[in-house]
Each structure stands twice: as structure tokens, then as C-alpha cells.
Amino acid sequence: MSFNISVEERPGEATITLAGELDAAAAPQFREVIEKVAEAKPLRLVLMMGEVEFMASAGLRVLIFARQKMGAGVSLYVIGSRGPVLNTLKMSGFHHSVHLQDTYTPE
Amino acid sequence: MEKCSLPAELGSLAELRRYVTEAAGSAGIDEARAYKLQLAVDEIATNTILYGYKDVGASAVISIDNEIRGDALVITLEDHAQEFDPRTMRMPNAEDLAKPLEERAIGGLGIFLAIHGVDRFEYRREGDRNLNIFQIKIGHD
Numbered sequence: 001m002s003f004n005i006s007v008e009e010r011p012g013e014a015t016i017t018l019a020g021e022l023d024a025a026a027a028p029q030f031r032e033v034i035e036k037v038a039e040a041k042p043l044r045l046v047l048m049m050g051e052v053e054f055m056a057s058a059g060l061r062v063l064i065f066a067r068q069k070m071g072a073g074v075s076l077y078v079i080g081s082r083g084p085v086l087n088t089l090k091m092s093g094f095h096h097s098v099h100l101q102d103t104y105t106p107e
Numbered sequence: 108m109e110k111c112s113l114p115a116e117l118g119s120l121a122e123l124r125r126y127v128t129e130a131a132g133s134a135g136i137d138e139a140r141a142y143k144l145q146l147a148v149d150e151i152a153t154n155t156i157l158y159g160y161k162d163v164g165a166s167a168v169i170s171i172d173n174e175i176r177g178d179a180l181v182i183t184l185e186d187h188a189q190e191f192d193p194r195t196m197r198m199p200n201a202e203d204l205a206k207p208l209e210e211r212a213i214g215g216l217g218i219f220l221a222i223h224g225v226d227r228f229e230y231r232r233e234g235d236r237n238l239n240i241f242q243i244k245i246g247h248d
Contacts, residue, residue, distance in 0.1 A: 002121075021124075024153040025117035054124065054142075056149050057217035067208035076208075084142040091223070092216060093204030 002026075005033055014042040019051035027058035034066045043074060046104055050080025060092055067097065079104045108133070108173055115160045115167035115186065123152050123171055127182060130173040134180040134245050143224035144182065144243045150217035151184055151193060151239045159188030159237070178246055179226065184239040191237060192230045193218045 003026035004019040014037040022030065037045065045066060052059075067076060077099045081089060089095065099107060108130055113119040124145045131141035152169055160167040170185040198219040203212070222228045227242035 021121060023117070023120045023124075023149060024157065025120055054145070054149075056120075056146065056153065057220055058153065060216055061213055064208045064211050064213060072207070072209045084139060084146070088146070088220060091204075091220065093199075093206070094208070096205055097208040 003029065005029060007033055007037060009037065009040060009042070012043045013046065014040065014044075015046040015048060017048040017051075021054040022052055022059035023054065023056045024058035027056075027062050030059065030062045031065060034062060034069065038066070038069050042070075044077065044106060045070065045074055046077045046079060048079050048104075049085065050082065052081065052085050055085045055088055057092075060088070060094065063094065063098065075099065075107070077101060077104060077106075110170055110172040112168050112170040115156045115163075115169045115188075117153070117156055119156075119169065120149055120152060123169070123184075124149055126171050126173075130182065131180060131243070134175060136180060136243055136245055140243050144180070144241060147221040147224045147228070147241050148182055148184060150221040151241075154193065154217060155184070155186045155188055155191075155237070155239075159186060159191055163188065175245070176242070179242040179244050182241045184241075186237050187235050188237060190232050192232070193221065193239065194228070194230055198222070 002020050003022060006017045008015045016033055079101050111126055113122055127145045127148050128141060131144055155169060172183045174181050196215055196218045198215045225241045226244050229240040231238045
């Protein structure tokens with residue numbers, strides 16, 4: 001399975017839906033979308049990751065990039081992540097900085 | 108499965124992961140452990156492709172092989188890039204991993220995931236080849 005990404009922007013909030021395999025070949029596409037979305041300066045960045053089947057550190061680095069580009073004031077949500085992908089996020093300590101939720105519940 | 112050689116480009120990562128999935132499936136390794144092996148191979152291969160082969164032309168090749176050794180599946184990644192032992196790379200420690208993302212250093216995370224995801228990781232330089240060797244036990248602990 002390849003990689004798919006789509007974006008939905010509302011005032012104050014950007015939702016990015018990712019699906020498939022987020023490896024180093026796909027990560028630049030994700031990064032480009034983040035750069036674009038950051039221009040609107042959203043308060044919340046919501047990443048729908050329920051359909052992500054594989055995620056390498058290249059994907060994690062884009063999340064770090066998103067945080068560093070958008071600033072600590074922006075809330076980052078990772079929604080629907082499961083199984084080994086969720087494991088990778090936790091093993092990498094991302095649960096300290098990102099809201100990991102099953103369904104999106106803004107805090 | 109036979110040894111497989113692929114062009115050392117990011118587009119080959121999916122094929123390398125498929126190879127690992129098949130080898131793990133044939134060896135009877137469960138999905139969760141197969142995924143960890145897949146991730147480990149993907150991370151080390153990514154590193155080789157992006158950094159090891161950075162200055163090499165289109166002829167660069169990365170090879171993958173598998174064998175059953177005792178109670179483990181052994182996957183070997185082989186390349187002819189400059190010598191690089193992933194174990195010498197600084198990896199994030201518990202303190203780094205607890206830091207907020209805005210204070211994170213970018214490097215080392217992939218190799219951390221690779222080395223911690225498998226039961227055993229070895230590196231050897233043989234002649235002009237880098238051998239990255241991953242082992243996952245076949246049975247449950």
C-alpha cells in the first residue's frame with residue numbers, strides 16, 4: 001500500500017488525514033503539507049492516523065518539524081493511531097507532547 | 108527466499124519491507140514482531156540510502172537476505188557504501204525521549220527504533236561491504 005494524504009482547514013484548525021505507509025519516501029510529501037498548513041497559523045493540528053499501517057522515524061521527524069515550525073502554542077493531536085504505529089509513538093516518547101486520542105476530542 | 112538486490116533508493120524501501128514480511132511469514136513469526144523487524148530493516152536501509160550512498164551514482168545497490176539460524180530469523184542487509192556502524196551513532200536516552208518535541212534533536216531516533224526493535228542487532232564490515240544483521244526469535248518468549 002502506498003501513501004495518501006489529504007487536508008481539511010477550518011478557522012483555527014487543520015486536519016490532515018494520512019493513510020498507508022509513511023516511510024522516508026513518503027515523508028517529504030507530509031512535510032510539504034505541514035509547511036502549507038502552518039501558513040494559516042492554526043491553533044490545533046489534528047492528524048488522523050487510523051489508516052497508517054507503517055510509520056518510520058522519518059514520519060516522527062515530520063511531527064517534530066511540525067511542532068518546531070508551528071510553535072509550542074499549537075496543540076497537536078494524533079487520532080486513531082493503533083497497534084505498532086501507536087507503539088512507535090509511545091516508544092519515542094511522543095505521548096509527552098502530543099494528544100494521542102482514539103476519536104478527536106479537543107481539549 | 109532468495110537473496111534480493113535492489114537499487115539503493117527510497118523507492119526500494121517498500122520492496123525491502125515486503126521481503127521482510129514474507130520471510131517473517133514463512134518463519135511463522137507473529138505480526139507484531141514481524142512489524143518490528145520490518146521497521147528495523149527500513150530504518151537502517153533508509154540511513155544507508157540517504158547518507159551512506161549520498162555521493163554514489165545510480166549504480167548503488169542494497170541487498171537483503173534471510174536465513175533461519177537456530178530459533179531465530181536472521182535478516183542481513185548488505186551495501187557497498189562507506190563504512191558505517193549504526194551502533195556508534197548517538198541514540199536518544201530516556202531523558203531525551205521525555206523532552207517536549209520543540210526541544211528534540213532530530214537525529215538518532217531511527218537507529219534507536221531499529222536496534223531496540225529486534226532481539227539482536229549486529230554490524231560487520233567485510234572488505235568493502237557493510238553488513239547489518241537483524242535477528243528475531245521465532246518462538247514466543
